[in-house]
Amino acid sequence: MRRYLVGLLLSCPFLSAGQQATETQLVPYVKPIIGTQRMGHTFPGATVPFGMVQLSPDTDTLSYDADGHYNPDVYKYCAGYQYGDPTIVGFSHTHFSGTGHSDLGDFLLMPTVGTLRLNPGVANVPRSGFRSAYRHATEVAAANYYKVKLDDYNILAELTTTARVGFHQYTFPKTDSAHVILDLMSGIYNYEDKNVWTFVRVENDTLITGYRQTTGWARTRTLYFAMTFSKPFDGYGSRNFSGKQVYRGFWGKFNQDDNFPELAGRQLRTYFNFKTEEGEQIKIKFALSPVSTEGALKNLRTETPGWDFESVKQQGQDLWNKELGKIKIEASRADKENFYTALYHAFISPTIYMDADSRYKGLDQNIHTADGFTNYTTFSLWDTYRALHPLFNLVQPSRNSDMIRSMLAHYDQSTLHMLPIWSNSANENWCMTGYHAVSVLADAVVKDNTGFDAQKALDACVTTARNRRYDGIGLYLDKGYIPVDRNRTGVSTTLEYAYDDWAIAQMARKLNRTDIYDEFIKRSLSYRHVFDSTVGFMRARLSDGSFKPGFDALTTSGQGFIEGNAWNYSLFVPQDPAALKELIGGEQKFVRYLDTLFTMHLPDAFFAETEDITRDGIIGGYVHGNEPAHHVAYLYNWTRQSWKTQERVRMILKHQYRNSPDGLGGNDDAGQMSAWYIFSSLGFYPVAPGSPVYQLGSPSVKAATLQLENGNTLFIDVRNQGERNVYVQKVLLNGRELKQGSVTHDELMKGGKLVFHMSARHP
């Protein structure tokens, strides 16, 4: 009750400034270091919400070791940083957050002193290159601020950002040989020939421009930069590490190794030399652009006109306080750290992908202007359609609408006429399965968040879903399922298509397109075609209609699934759990299925086979570290034992998220794991995006205030909250009891009071 009053008080316009100020400082609860150990794949560096620049230390990045052998550890380095590593190679300007494949790591800067080394060296040989030892004791990782002492050089490195500019502040010792290395070879998931081309122009003694063009995860990607120093360098130079040298012009009219301002090649490292006094700071502003060096320079001048590091840091932290302040919670310090770090991770991507003047590079590699919206990229949709985009519909509806406009621009630019699958920096890599952009579009339309052309959006969904050439769609349409002898993920892809088709149908119904509704609601029943009632699981089928022999419910490989086995994927009918329950055999069998999943003992072999997740990411056989089962804990709501949903949710909240470097049980997956946490800790979850209904679970917060973009405020009050009080006795929305175990988006958006009454005992 007290906490509820606090919530009320905070919304009161007559509060004194001092009280509000205290509550608006949410940055102290953000611990970017969470997830940087093992498989979280988050990064500790600096960024503003959805920033184009995400500036962070890299501890290692190579896919291949010095001897050219594939580095099996590369997967650890999706975000460039591993908490356990002893050295920092440098600070690069772009990072994916929590992804399961990687790229980026553009433009690594490293300050050094003493003998110039242009080789990064290796972590286990001290001073074998320009990398430096560091200690966590000197490290600060905060929202939009990162600090570390580079012990090998006695240099204090500090980083902050604006949306398009990385701001470095390096405090040097007294030396005649200070260097800043700009490494254009470096990159995350780097390998020979990943760099297609790099280009550098030294415009004058403080300004450098250029670009890095890569292939790989993004097949044809170019990122431009403009970099400026706070004081002129004394000299500079470069080395081309490629065996293939570029043509250097006629008979070497210039010495092109030193102080030569027009450089290009595949494998370039450049350096800039300074003399420094003790404690002297050299600051660097490093702007990015997807368009041109001219665009980068404009971004630099627009966003960071001055040299005040503290002010830039503060502006970014103010942005974070504003964004994080959309949800204010009452909870323990640890829970607040988990919550606000989750919210922070949820607000890192998709990332802004356009210049300050709204120009960006499109999928067609032409330059476009985003007319009336912010263009975004980094769409890890197989992950994020589940809870991240629904979260945005709740607390970032304008941004979500702009993200959809970005997806529609991608569609317009796609010669395949498809919405994005996993798109990044004006490229599509078709990673993972399904066409889940349709879920994001449908969810926004169904929830009336349509700052875009909804009819056109529906057409884009339909065209995408009818592309018979794409990943088994032709087979799916002809047979009602995708045979695994034709497509190795035939079962899970069939299930995902069925769900996506249901989402299209919902959107069509909302938009009064009956023919489309009819077509896709029919397609959405396809999940039935891969259910084998003889084993009680979804199961791989062959082209001849028979189920594939050798069924194994625990194994993913060879069973027709991706990132999930039959135990988890058989529950993937989020669009109709009631029908699923019947398919599995009714109430009793369904509950038993769920109970078994959460309590089974997995053999060691399971973990040997499974990427991405550790034992920490698993409860029984329920795999929280991967996404396909993210809705599963809520499925008890379709039984008479919804208290088990409440129990499981609280268990997952408690065990799968911890406020420590190793606090994530699997990849954060571009915010999806975090979005699950946020919804669940608030007490509800979007089991089937495309539906306006949230399932109620068990909130872990004591209270929450959601400041909605429509001006309404939603108060969540959790009465009798406690570690053991995980069961919900009743829930009241504005005084009316929610007896269905669910609440709708409309109801929440109207604001008011959502009151959970908790108990230590279930019914």
Added chain:
Amino acid sequence: MRRYLVGLLLSCPFLSAGQQATETQLVPYVKPIIGTQRMGHTFPGATVPFGMVQLSPDTDTLSYDADGHYNPDVYKYCAGYQYGDPTIVGFSHTHFSGTGHSDLGDFLLMPTVGTLRLNPGVANVPRSGFRSAYRHATEVAAANYYKVKLDDYNILAELTTTARVGFHQYTFPKTDSAHVILDLMSGIYNYEDKNVWTFVRVENDTLITGYRQTTGWARTRTLYFAMTFSKPFDGYGSRNFSGKQVYRGFWGKFNQDDNFPELAGRQLRTYFNFKTEEGEQIKIKFALSPVSTEGALKNLRTETPGWDFESVKQQGQDLWNKELGKIKIEASRADKENFYTALYHAFISPTIYMDADSRYKGLDQNIHTADGFTNYTTFSLWDTYRALHPLFNLVQPSRNSDMIRSMLAHYDQSTLHMLPIWSNSANENWCMTGYHAVSVLADAVVKDNTGFDAQKALDACVTTARNRRYDGIGLYLDKGYIPVDRNRTGVSTTLEYAYDDWAIAQMARKLNRTDIYDEFIKRSLSYRHVFDSTVGFMRARLSDGSFKPGFDALTTSGQGFIEGNAWNYSLFVPQDPAALKELIGGEQKFVRYLDTLFTMHLPDAFFAETEDITRDGIIGGYVHGNEPAHHVAYLYNWTRQSWKTQERVRMILKHQYRNSPDGLGGNDDAGQMSAWYIFSSLGFYPVAPGSPVYQLGSPSVKAATLQLENGNTLFIDVRNQGERNVYVQKVLLNGRELKQGSVTHDELMKGGKLVFHMSARHP
């Protein structure tokens, strides 16, 4: 006299249309095949004047043979075509004309029938690849039109162009397996890794877009295209010939070998399949852009809205008739062919380098808009400052002014703050010596052709010439010459700098910048510092001031020269031949020097050492095939034996230019050799660009009419012209006798009558 009347009559507005029409058809005299055999380095294909697209057959292009060995014959293929070759590999869209180094050859198309072959094969193994045998009997090479039968396929190939669009017309036999190969690997001076990246999008069943990004002669160059077929293809595909495959997206969601529309990689060949009836024509329009595929598509739609091949061909030939018609001559058929082919070659480059909407890529790799001018590239200035740009000041002053604006834009974009040396496609390769852009700028300023900011132009010249880091300038300024122990071309570069500095001084005087004049007129005397009076030649000096031992007047290598020996280069004081005469020892010794040069017998070893020129390109020891001596025949004008100038000039005109494939004695050098021909055949020559004075020689035409851009008409009437009547008795300009053996630019631009009286006997 009769011919003079014809000239007068032509200028009369009361002539009937029929008479004028006959005279305006000059295209029939153009034989693009001239210079395609041996070292002319011209191409036979289609182009409009100064066109961005120069579409021509390639008979071979590789720098390395199939086994990876350097192909010593590659130099022959500067323009992609050698007359003696038995096969055509395909038709590519960009070619240098007459250059001494090469690049380009972008986007090779080849129509074939039968089994699809994606390897070009080799010339000496019939049907070893997609290349085809052809015969000159079926070949037509005309201005803006090229035709050939591809014998291996029974396909008739025809080519024409607009400024930015190549138009192909292929007449097929009846077949179910017609193919058009689009080869993105192919290029002139190709080698492994020359292709940085290539990108293709099949937009629909008739439209393809993409780009080719290369390194090499232009270090960082990207050319975009949009290509459209007159009929839809039945299917298409591609093969990536690189050992390094691109990431193909997640688990091959698509079959990317066939009918997959988004392609990228280093070494791509694509193909498009058709079925054709007997005699069916498939037409292709192929537009280029330096900016984007969007720009290429706009160029395509702007310049070639329809599919009428004949009409596009005719429009281009009309342009040629208009440009060639600026100089109408009376001469023998053979002389007309030589003259108009020379004029044609003179009007091929510099080339337009901007889209129809005036956007282009600058040296800084950003996109700029040419505000009020046409942006040009392909500046082979060491060659073209001598006579080509002076020719433009006479008959293409607006274009020359725009070329200078293009050079000033380059200067603005240059982080080295230098005018172009040898620039191409937004790149600088610093080929050859000197900073001869200053000569081009000075010549225009002195001749009052300043559609640009002349003061700024002077500043650009001064900044360029003061760059101490560039190719020995620091040494030149400190010592007055460039020591050959520091710079292997120290002598010739000193001489060229001295001339260039004189040109800057002339420009400064014209613009009343006395301080600049004083500085540079002093620098212009530096030629004296490399003259060794003990040997009577310009000679290599060492850092200690001594002349380098082992002097050899016939050798280039090791003697401090480039593309010329002491015999030729010692005469390189075009800015002050009178002073040179005295340096060499006065009238008698100077004449003897010149006489010896033109009559000496060279040892065989000379030719073994010399690139670029054959015995055909040499008269005695005078090397016409390279440029440094191009003014030399006119130096007799500074003696009392100017009749020898007349004799030599006529000899050179007769022996160095022939209307046959092997008609050029050396590289046409981007039009410089041709410009020499045009001036000399008209009877005057700009010995020192930057001076308004032309030296009179001996015209080979019988009469000429120059229609000047200022509206004036200059008639040249050569009385008593004849094969043996090479000596000029007197020359009258508008009735006034020119007794100095020279005429000024102003005088010519005022128009009127320039009458040469010829004789078979010299004074």
